[in-house]
Amino acid sequence: MMVYLVLLNLMFFSGLLVFASKRKHLLLMLLSLEFIVLSLYLNLFVYMSLMNYEYFFSMIFLTMSVCEGALGLSILVSMIRTCGNDYMLTFSSLW
Template identity: 45%
Template sequence: MNNTAMTIMCLLPILAMTNMLLNQTHFLMTLLSLEGITLSLVLFVPLMLMNCSAPNTAMAVTLLTFGACEASLGLSLMVTMSRSCGNDMLKSLTISKC
């Protein structure tokens, strides 16, 4: 793998976390940012383990499993929040309004 691709793969988790910090208005955008973090880690962790000559298949499957669980839990929370509050804005999550 060439040096440019390796640099991009190493920057993906940082870019996903920056996106999470900057897009915190809607709950759906936060969930999408979390998915971006998870998917970038699915690519990043096996790549780093491959450089250390460690077996990486189980780690990738474990990360994908946690990503699927996180997505289903996040979508169920978003549906519950939109049914109870009427929107998916994160600012409406105070006890007095909702």
């Protein structure tokens, strides 16, 4: 079981590394955020299965993460329609 926790922590920190290094493109940032959310969900699922808890909170977490992904995708589509690309440098000119 310790292998799962090490693997999930490795997934989380690799997602953070990609999020920090690919900050120019909004699409890559959103993909790394979804990878981080996926690793957090799997970590939560493993923790709840180890402690013999109910899985109701994991469904709430999954619902909120899907809503977050849909909002990020709508922002990306809106930005591509107005600016023509997904560079973060052009996003600062929208304000």
